[in-house]
Amino acid sequence: MPSTTPRPINVLLIGGCGHWAATENHVPAILTLQRQGFPVRVSAICDPRDPYDENLLRHMPDLLDLLRYDRPQWIRPRPGERAEDLERRLDAIHALHPFDVVIVACDPVAHYPYLHWATRRAIHVLCDKPILAVADSAWDVHAAAAIDTHFDTLLKAHLDHPGHLFALPMRRRANDAFVDSSSLITEVYEKHGQPLTMGNFTVTGGHFRLPEEYGFGNAHGYTHGVGALAFSSYHYIDLMAWYLSLAQGPVTAVRVTNHYVRRVGDYLDTGQNRPLEALLRPVPPEPQATAGLDRRTALAEMDFAFTLELLDDARRAHGYLTYTFTSNSYSHRHVGLQEADRAGHLPFREKGRMSQFVIDIHQGPLQHVRVSKNDVVGDRYRIRLEHRRNPLIDPSGGRYADTVYENAHSASMVTPQTMTAEFLRAAAGCPPDELVARRMTHLADQTLTQRIYAAMYQLIAARHQADTARRTAPAPSLLLDIPHETRTPTRRTPA
Structure with missing residues (x-):
């Protein structure tokens, strides 16, 4: 039975400097929850762009507010970084500030390593569409075939953890x-x-x-x-x-x-x-x-x-x-x-x-x-x-x-914002909003x-x-x- 008192939720936001995450959806939804007294915090933002860059923040006032409230750590993906090296870096940060939720809103070709890492560790996942994209799939038959392989791997890892949440805010x-x-x-x-x-x-x-x-x-x-x-x-x-x-x-x-x-x-x-x-x-x-x-x-x-x-x-x-x-x-x-x-x-x-x-x-x-x-x-x-x-x-x-x-x-x-908020509430053990829950994918x-x-x-x-x-x-x-x-x-x- 879901609790009426929400657990504190710690979020890793992947792709937090993008327009969709920072302006239209995830960051505004999190700010709204915080202003309502909901115990959610973004402790890390993973993005090639520096979330503290003033040139970026001029166009993203909601992201600026989040930075002031939460002071998240910036994780910068390294070009060509091997999946196992990325996982070691994420594990080190996760050990210090355990994540309850990973929100994946980066370039779709970068989704899989984060989804794979979080799902195997039973960290709840909210992922923007498409779930997966593999580089060069438009012309390389082996890359295109990997889309199915990656999906099967994710689905198995998800089903191996009863109670694990893996949702998509399909508008x-x-x-x-x-x-x-x-x-x-x-x-x-x-x-x-x-x-x-x-x-x-x-x-x-x-x-x-x-x-x-x-x-x-x-x-x-x-x-x-x-x-x-x-x-x-x-x-x-x-x-x-x-x-x-x-x-x-x-x-x-x-x-x-x-x-x-x-x-x-x-x-x-x-x-x-x-x-x-x-x-x-x-x-x-x-x-x-x-x-x-x-x-x-x-x-x-x-x-x-x-x-x-x-x-x-x-x-x-x-x-x-x-x-x-x-x-x-x-x-x-x-x-x-x-x-x-x-x-x-x-x-x-x-x-x-x-x-x-x-x-x-x-x-x-x-x-x-x-x-x-x-x-x-x-x-x-x-x-x-x-x-x-x-x-x-x-x-x-x-x-x-x-x-x-x-x-x-x-x-x-x-809306996508209400779905992000509902997902975070579900991760915190709150009773579901039936209308929003029915429309979540x-x-x-x-x-x-x-x-x-x-x-x-x-x-x-x-x-x-x-x-x-x-x-x-x-x-x-x-x-x-x-x-x-x-x-x-x-x-x-x-x-």
Whole structure:
């Protein structure tokens, strides 16, 4: 039975100087808890950037407040440091100031050593998406295969410690608009046994980057040989897995096929930056000449298209999902912060990134659900949810329903900040907030999402291998069995 008196919680914050951790989510959530008298302290921040750097703190007032209150130790990762050496350093600090919680919010390619260290020691973990990214997975088949291996290792270590918490603040699974859409899908499935038959996920995360900016590092850069699939794409892959699990019917496997990849090098080499001259001409400072990007950056994925065939035990098809992501699209951008980015005084920020998507979900002839958005990142967040039901099953005659969620992220009943706070409360033994707890995602819940995500990287890498060998081959595909823990029983129409 959880205690009503919280235990003091000591936090190791990995990636605490990033915009997401320091400005939007983890640090503000911790400050709010502290002001409420909750006994939480950040005793160490691990980040390549110095959290006490005045140039950084000018843009991060919440981080400045945390530093004043907690005076955390700065742990600086060493370039090329071996995992065992990093573990020895973490163990030494852990022995002096035992950590109750590790929050992982650094560059995704750096997640695994921290997750592996903390989970094996039964330290509770809150990890931002994606759980794992392995450098060079966009072109190296061995690196891509390691994503699955690392996940299996983490899951086993987590399950070996009963009571261990390992959660992810998945914003879209918690957001009111997506929760409401999931309820529509569940209702039709439970009443009428109608599984998903088709889904189109079209995401246009447009951005406008100068050629030199592809060489900048920090979170979600391209310098580690992974790109857009390891960024916001994970959210939409997770939505595909989630919606499918809600109305799965006879589907027990998915065949994932890659139809298209466009890489950073493709974009720069084909002169696609020339039309940007009309945008760059009036904007000082003048951009530098195209930087000589290294091979791994040039091979990172920008745009891609996948399909998922929904198959039963006899490998008969029952439906079809598509996922298309395009970076090279409309952007809304002011330039001029390159020097601050280059010096590491700002995290690599939005650069005119857009948040545009259309998600169409069909449950046979019974229901159509659409979720859509078209905004500049960092501007207003307006999500539209539309749906229709067949008039034969809808007492209202199948009328069209349209709901708009203004400020959809911040106005949601559950936000990433409330999930961070709930996780820390759970680690302290407090009674759960049932609403927040229901919308929290845990490591085991991510098994299907992670399998699909890893398969997509394996297929992107396989495509590069075939292109390098100049082989003409059909679109690469992989068959994945749906893990048993994510399957729902087949619903039957009531007599």
